[in-house]
Structure formats: C-alpha cells, structure tokens
Amino acid sequence: MNKARTNPANTIAMHGALIAYTLIALFPVFVILVNSFKTRKAIFREPLALPDADSFSLSGYQTVLKQGDFFLYFQNSMIVTLASLFFILLFGAMAAYALSEYRFRGGKFLGLYLALGIMIPIRIGTVAILEMMVATGLVNTHWALILVYTAQGLPLAVFILTEFMRQVSDDLKNAGRIDGLSEYTIFFRLVLPLVRPAMATVAVFNMIPIWNDLWFPLILAPAEATKTLTLGSQVFIGQFVTDWNAVLSALSFAILPVLVLYVIFSRQLIRGITSGAVK
Amino acid sequence: MSRPRIRWHIFVFLAPAVAIYTAVMIVPIVNTLRLALYTRVDQDRVFAGLDNFRTLFFDPLWAGHFWNALGNNFWFFLIHMLVQNPIGIALAAILSHPRLRFAALYRSAIFVPTILSFVIVGFAWKLILSPIWGIAPSMLDAVGLKSLFAPWLGREEYALTTLALISVWQFVGIPMMLIYAALLSIPDEILEAGEVDGITGMAAFWKIKLPLILPSIGIISILTFVGNFNAFDLIYASQGALAGPDFATDILGTFMYRTFFGFQLQLGDPHMGSAIASAMFAIILVGVCLYLYAIQSRMRRYQL
Structure with missing residues (x-):
C-alpha cells in the first residue's frame, strides 16, 4: 500500500x-x-x-535436590495456582453470566461493586486478612492462599467474562429454554463452551501473578509444608548465598516451570492481551 | 401468581463470587482502614482516632521512615513512567510496522522477563551486578567503560534507581503489548488518508497514531501507578526487609511489611501497619480518581 x-x-x-x-x-x-x-x-x-x-x-x-524440598514447593505452587484458577473461572463465569443475562434490581450496582477490586490491590487489606486467617485457623494452609488469590482474581475475571457473555446469542439460550433446559444447564452446557477462549485468557492472566507472588505466601503460609516455589527459592537462596552453584541452580529450577508454561501458553497470553480484553 | 417468583438461580450464580470477594477482599480492606484508628494498650484494642496517622506523619521516630519510603516510591514510579513506558511505546511502534518480519518472535522474547518471578529477577540481577562475579564490570571493560562501574545495588545513591531500572527491565513487556494492541486497532483508512496528505513515517506516528493511542497510554500510566505503589516483592527479594543500604530502597510496601509483621528486634504493630496501608490506599485512590477524571474529560474526544 x-x-x-x-x-x-x-x-x-x-x-x-x-x-x-x-x-x-x-x-x-x-x-x-x-x-x-x-x-x-x-x-x-x-x-x-x-x-x-x-x-x-x-x-x-x-545441593538443591538434597537440601531444598523443591518438589514439595513445586507441588504447593501447583495446588495453589490450579485451585485458585479453578475457583476464579467457575465463580467468575457464574457471576458474569448472572450479570450479563438477567435483569434484576441492584444488578448494575453489583457489577460496579465487583469492578472496584480491579483497581484496588488486595494487599491493602493484608493486616486484616492475616487476623482473619489466624482467627479461622487457616494460616499455613493452602486454603488461605487459594481464598486470597480467588478474591483477587474475581473482579477482572467477572469484568472480562461479562463482556464476552454479552456476545453469546440470545436465540441459542432461548432455544434451550424452550427445550425445557434449566438455567443451570443452559449456563454449563451451552454458554460455558462458547466463552472458552475468554476463560483461557482470564486463566493465563491470573496464572503468572499467582505463581510468582511472594507477599501472601510469606505472610499467610510460610511453613515448610506450604511454601510455594517462589517463597521456597527465596528462602533457599537466602541460606545459600555463598554457594554460587546452588544459588544458580535454584534460580534455574524456579525459571524452568514458568518458561515451559510460557512456551505453551504464550500464544494465548499474547492473543489475550492484544485482543483488547483489558481495555 | 400475583408476585413474580423469586429467581433463585440468579442468587446461586452470584453468591459464591460475591461472598468470597466480600469476605476476603472488601471486608479486610475496610477492616484494615478501621484498624488504623485503633491502638493497643495492655492487650486491649483501644480507639485512638487519628493518633496513628499523627505518629506516622510527624513523630520523629516514624515520620523519617514514612516520608523516605513515600519519596522513594514516587521516584520509583517516576523512573517507570520516564523509562519503561517510552521504551514500551517505541518497541510497540516498531513491532506494529506492517511488513516487519519475525515480529511474533521478538514480541515473545521481549515478554519473557515479565513472566519471571521477582525472586528470580532480583537475584539474577544481583548476581550480574555483583562485583564478586564481575559480569557487569567485565562487560563494561569490553567497551572501555570500566571506570563507570560501581556496586550499584550497594550504594545508597544508586540502589533505588538501579532497582527501578531492573523493574523496568522486567515489566517493559506490558506497555509494549498494550500499545501494540492499540496500534493494530487503528484503521488503515486513517493512516492512508494521512499518507494522501503526505504524512508518513515518524510524522504519522507523532501526528496520527500517538493521539489515537492516548487512552491506552492512560491505562498504562494508571496500571504503573497502582503497581508501583503496591510494590514490595522485588525490593524484598533483592535487598531484604530492611530495604538497604540504610533504607535507601525502602518503599511503602516494604515499610508496611516491616511495621506490621515485625522484623529482627522490632515487634510487629498491626495498627501502625494498617495506618501505612491506609495511606497507600489513599494514594492509590487519588491516582485512580485523577485517571478517571482525566479520561472522562479529555480522552473521549479521540475515540474511534
């Protein structure tokens, strides 16, 4: 041209x-x-x-394999990340469906209320979150982290998924209603499969910050049994500062899983960002 | 059937998300703001009004640390705005060139640091900049600039800027991607109309594309702002909770962590920690409001 x-x-x-x-x-x-x-x-x-x-x-x-429990840390990170993603996607999609499909009193307000969390970081509430987790005995459990990450991920998930669910054709849903499907069946069987690309985008957006977070594992789950890979490598490296072989290997250990995930999901991630999902 | 029946499914669809979000995010944030108004006297929680804030802003024991962290935080943000975002925009402008080959490859490679955790980034750069290992000095030596080398992370006057630049290195991918997306969405007709009028190349970028991507630049600015005023991980991973040397790299996140969680000899104080969190909340709120005001009043004009 x-x-x-x-x-x-x-x-x-x-x-x-x-x-x-x-x-x-x-x-x-x-x-x-x-x-x-x-x-x-x-x-x-x-x-x-x-x-x-x-x-x-x-x-x-x-040294790393002998001294650090990296497989346990890796497993902890996996559990926390996957469980958080599961709840973010399930609950986020359900709420997004309700907000996009039904008209009810307070719907607009509820949408705004959920959107507040997009801009306000959950870390502001750390002091009270810690007190709450101590009071409920959830400190040093995976649940503490899963709950926090789910709450943190929901606002953006609801926002993005609502936009996408608005585009699902009404005719399809109404056809389902005429066939006598319940609202739940319509959501799980008809609508969810259609927004799968958007769900993948939300998943990839949330995956990296959850996997890499240091703040909440440090404060809510620093016990040996619940350390995530990020916190585990931080502590390990701190102890082995002078053993350069061990530090470099521990860093590589921490880099590899993320790099592998990135190679697998980079298309999805980049398409997600460039499709304007975050505008 | 005089009344419409209650549509329970709406409730079921919304309940889990609203419940978790409210219980784990909104209530704790509100509670933290409330805790900032209390203090502890002999195991009891006592209402103290704005005393904690008075201590934080004016008490000689606290104020120095607070204003230091706040100032450092603003410097941290400024470096991101002045370095990260222009580089991101420039990279995006090059990448969006219609006939550039390997664009996808460059894009993926430049985004790699963004997916790494702060722990990796912090330590990797610490090692590279370390005078013991000597990668940075020997590389500078190779181009004849060895005299420029200093243990940047260990010097009070350079440490914060160095960390900000490391963070820029890590996050340049985000503005790049968002601006790239915005540039791709500019319709060809507009650019072609410009060409007919003789506006091409750099002029097309400054006169046509840049005004059109202003909303995206606004989003990036506010994301940078919120991200920076809630930063913690990189500083903690590379400099520890004391944000050394001599608190030169202390920002609000590390200050709040030390205060409410306690560190070394200092006991944790949830109330002062909450006061710092409230200050962070206020700063972020002001930033977000300014942003919303700015896009409402100015940027709408350019919408396509």
Whole structure:
C-alpha cells in the first residue's frame, strides 16, 4: 500500500533496535541457566562461556535436590495456582453470566461493586486478612492462599467474562429454554463452551501473578509444608548465598516451570492481551 | 401468581463470587482502614482516632521512615513512567510496522522477563551486578567503560534507581503489548488518508497514531501507578526487609511489611501497619480518581 516505509536502512534500523532489546531481555536468563551447569571455578573464570566437557557440573543441582524440598514447593505452587484458577473461572463465569443475562434490581450496582477490586490491590487489606486467617485457623494452609488469590482474581475475571457473555446469542439460550433446559444447564452446557477462549485468557492472566507472588505466601503460609516455589527459592537462596552453584541452580529450577508454561501458553497470553480484553 | 417468583438461580450464580470477594477482599480492606484508628494498650484494642496517622506523619521516630519510603516510591514510579513506558511505546511502534518480519518472535522474547518471578529477577540481577562475579564490570571493560562501574545495588545513591531500572527491565513487556494492541486497532483508512496528505513515517506516528493511542497510554500510566505503589516483592527479594543500604530502597510496601509483621528486634504493630496501608490506599485512590477524571474529560474526544 505505501512505499515510503520500505526503505532498507529503516528495516535494518528496526531489526537492530529489536535485536538489541531482545538481547537485553534474555541475557540475564541466559547467564543464569548457562552457569548453573558449570563448575564453581568456571562460573567465576568464564561467566559468559557455554559449559564444555571440562567445566560441566551438576553439583549445584545436587545441593538443591538434597537440601531444598523443591518438589514439595513445586507441588504447593501447583495446588495453589490450579485451585485458585479453578475457583476464579467457575465463580467468575457464574457471576458474569448472572450479570450479563438477567435483569434484576441492584444488578448494575453489583457489577460496579465487583469492578472496584480491579483497581484496588488486595494487599491493602493484608493486616486484616492475616487476623482473619489466624482467627479461622487457616494460616499455613493452602486454603488461605487459594481464598486470597480467588478474591483477587474475581473482579477482572467477572469484568472480562461479562463482556464476552454479552456476545453469546440470545436465540441459542432461548432455544434451550424452550427445550425445557434449566438455567443451570443452559449456563454449563451451552454458554460455558462458547466463552472458552475468554476463560483461557482470564486463566493465563491470573496464572503468572499467582505463581510468582511472594507477599501472601510469606505472610499467610510460610511453613515448610506450604511454601510455594517462589517463597521456597527465596528462602533457599537466602541460606545459600555463598554457594554460587546452588544459588544458580535454584534460580534455574524456579525459571524452568514458568518458561515451559510460557512456551505453551504464550500464544494465548499474547492473543489475550492484544485482543483488547483489558481495555 | 400475583408476585413474580423469586429467581433463585440468579442468587446461586452470584453468591459464591460475591461472598468470597466480600469476605476476603472488601471486608479486610475496610477492616484494615478501621484498624488504623485503633491502638493497643495492655492487650486491649483501644480507639485512638487519628493518633496513628499523627505518629506516622510527624513523630520523629516514624515520620523519617514514612516520608523516605513515600519519596522513594514516587521516584520509583517516576523512573517507570520516564523509562519503561517510552521504551514500551517505541518497541510497540516498531513491532506494529506492517511488513516487519519475525515480529511474533521478538514480541515473545521481549515478554519473557515479565513472566519471571521477582525472586528470580532480583537475584539474577544481583548476581550480574555483583562485583564478586564481575559480569557487569567485565562487560563494561569490553567497551572501555570500566571506570563507570560501581556496586550499584550497594550504594545508597544508586540502589533505588538501579532497582527501578531492573523493574523496568522486567515489566517493559506490558506497555509494549498494550500499545501494540492499540496500534493494530487503528484503521488503515486513517493512516492512508494521512499518507494522501503526505504524512508518513515518524510524522504519522507523532501526528496520527500517538493521539489515537492516548487512552491506552492512560491505562498504562494508571496500571504503573497502582503497581508501583503496591510494590514490595522485588525490593524484598533483592535487598531484604530492611530495604538497604540504610533504607535507601525502602518503599511503602516494604515499610508496611516491616511495621506490621515485625522484623529482627522490632515487634510487629498491626495498627501502625494498617495506618501505612491506609495511606497507600489513599494514594492509590487519588491516582485512580485523577485517571478517571482525566479520561472522562479529555480522552473521549479521540475515540474511534
């Protein structure tokens, strides 16, 4: 369509800028991963070299596996993240359906009330959340974290899903009603499958902050049995500051699951963001 | 059938979300704001009015820390606004070029730091900038700038800025993606109309695209604001709860954590912690209101 923007010098400049920034973005991750496979000597002598036969070593990983309970931490993170996502999606979709489908007194107000939480961070309420969890005996359980993350994720989930559910055709739902389906069946069997892409977007948006959160695990569930991977690696690294092999391996351990998830879900995530779901 | 029957299913659909949201988010926030008005006297909770705030703002033991954390927080936010968002916009502008190859690859790679946890980011940069390991000094040496190196995270005058830049490095992906989405949604006709009038290249960006993506820039600004005034993790992960050196990197999040949870010799004080949380709440509220006021009054004009 236009010729003015295809000048080769421009193209080179654009690629140059992008490559430069890509290097800046990936360099630290690369350095950590590469050095985690090297001997202590090689880490210090040639930090930027790839491990070779001489400098290859897994001693850091051995320390991590022996000293830290990383599989337990990983499992805890998995339980908390998956359970929170499940409740955010289920309860968020249900509320979004009610808000988009039915007209009732207070509906608008309820929508606004739920939307408040999009802008106000739940961390403001930490002091009272801790008191509440202590009073109910939920401190140092997975439930404490799951409840907090569910509450934190619901506002945006309801907001996004309401927008999407408005687009589901009324004819479909009315056809279901004429066939005698209950409102619940219509929601679970007809509407939910149609908003699956939006649900995936919401899931991916929530997954990363929950997995990476340090604040609530630190305050609500710091016990050894409930430590998440993020908190576990923080504590582990704090104890092993001088053992560089162990620190680098622990970091790599923490990076890998997220990186794998990202490779799997990056399309969904990027499509979610660029589809304007957060506008 | 004189009255419409109660539609119980609406209640069932809404109840779980509203209940959890109210019980775990709204009630604790309100309670925290309320706790800020109390204090502890011999195991009893006593109403103290605004005393906690008076202590926080004016008491020599507290005020220094509070204003220090607040000032640091504003500096932290300023760096994000001045560095993160312009870089994000520039990257998005390049990425949205219609005939750029490998755009998806660049986009995914630049977004990688955003998915990493603060613990990873904090430690990774701590190691890289560490004078013991020497990656940063030897890289600077390679380009002949070794004299510029300093243990940035350990010096009071540089530590906060360094951490802010690390955070910028981590989060540049978010403005990039949002602006990228906004740029893609600009209709081709508008750009073509501009071309007919001879506005291309950089001029097209400044005169046509930038005004059209202003609403997205507004959203990014408010997201940055809320995110920064509630930040904690990166500082805690890399500098510890004391936000060293000598509180140079202390922001409201770390200050609140130390205050209500206690640290080392200091006992936790939930009431003062709540007072700090209330101050954070007020700041965020003011920011959000300013934003809403600004988009209501100005930015609507450009809506497509």
